[in-house]
Structures are given as C-alpha cells and as structure tokens.
C-alpha cells in the first residue's frame with residue numbers, strides 16, 4: 485500500500501499550495517461547479533497515463549440512439565488491472581482538496597458502485613453524450629470529478645449554470661478537457677453534455693464519484709445498476725463485477 489500511495493507523492497505539496505479560498509469562492513459562485521485548467525501536470529498523473537495502453541482492450545463500447553455513444557471502463561476492471569486509478573481516487577491529498585472545495589465531508593463510494601471511478605473513451609466519429617444531470621442515486625449529494633487524460637479532439641463539455649434557479653438567468657459555458665485539467669460539480673445541479681467527436685479524434689477522461697451519504701434505497705441501486713449496465717459498462721461488468729473484485 486505504501487508503495488502505491490507514493491505514486492502520487494507530488495499531489496500533496498502541489499495541492500497544499502493552491503489558493504483554496506479563491507477556488508472555493510468560485511465553486512460556490514458557480515452553484516457548485518468549477519473547471520481548473522492545468523490542475524495537475526503530466527508528471528503528477530504519470531501513473532494514470534502509463535496504465536492506459538494496457539487498458540485499451542478492456543474498453544466497453546455502448547450506444548443509446550439519440551443520447552449517447554462511446555466507450556467506458558468500470559472500476560471493477562480498474563481495480564483488477566490498473567491499481568493506480570483506485571490509488572488516485574483514495575489519495576488523501578486529493579480527497580482533502582475536494583472536501584475543502586465542496587465545504588463538506590465527502591465519502592468514497594461503496595465497492596459495488598461501478599461508477600466510483602471509471603474511464604470514458606471518445607474514439608470514434610460521433611461519440612458523445614446528450615444533455616443530462618449526474619443524478620445522485622444516494623440519499624445525499626453526489627459530486628462528479630472529471631480529469632482530462634488525453635485530448636486530441638474537438639469535443640467540448642458544455643454546461644448550463646443556474647438552470648434550476650428561478651432567480652437567476654441561465655449561464656452557458658463550454659470547455660475542452662485537456663490533460664491534467666480538473667472539473668468538479670454537484671451532479672444534481674449541473675446540466676451538461678459532451679459534443680460529438682469527429683473521425684480520427686481521441687479523448688480519454690477519468691471520472692471520479694464522491695458522495696455525502698452512503699445510504700441508497702435498494703430500488704434506486706437497481707435503477708442505477710441498470711443505467712450503468714446499458715449506458716456504460718455492460719451487464720457482465722455491473723452485475724458480476726463486485727463479486728469478482
């Protein structure tokens with residue numbers, strides 16, 4: 485464990501040097517959304533980048549007409565084949581940074597949540613996801629963290645702030661997710677999509693999920709698993725993954 489944790493030894497000094505008051509103020513002003521370009525260097529995330537080539541054959545392709553097309557790798561495959569990803573997710577320095585940013589304690593998702601950490605691949609023409617919220621299936625809030633790993637694409641994360649606030653005008657924005665860039669948002673608050681990739685483009689993003697309570701009604705767990713099976717990882721991964729890992 486010590487050897488794995490040392491993979492991200494540069495995180496702590498780097499994150500402790502950030503102006504957290506300013507970042508937290510921006511996050512709050514944006515209704516719990518922030519995009520931080522060059523959050524980490526390629527040196528900081530080298531253990532993640534180095535693991536990517538061996539994962540290529542494990543990408544699960546999915547297609548939901550009118551809503552989504554792309555590839556994904558669930559936490560079960562990352563647990564089994566790329567320990568640097570769960571290591572990164574559990575990094576105390578990263579979790580401490582996120583808790584300060586969000587202004588509340590954050591919990592790691594349970595072992596049977598395939599979305600705890602996952603990879604999204606946009607590698608074919610037209611890969612995209614339509615407008616949606618990252619709905620929390622837990623009883624508390626769900627925070628989504630996106631980290632750019634590879635981006636040779638024209639894809640943009642498009643979003644609308646304050647969409648559900650009747651007192652404020654909606655503000656639209658868009659950003660690429662270049663390597664090392666971090667995006668954090670409250671999944672129930674940010675209406676967002678990713679625009680389609682063109683032929684020959686490639687985009688790989690790491691997603692992390694943290695929550696404020698671990699409680700989840702069994703029916704909502706079932707709905708969440710069905711969504712993950714159909715839209716992301718496949719039935720084999722979702723319904724047998726937790727038992728295998």
Ligand SMILES: [Fe+2]
Nearest residue numbers: 616617618676
């Ligand atoms: Fe999303």
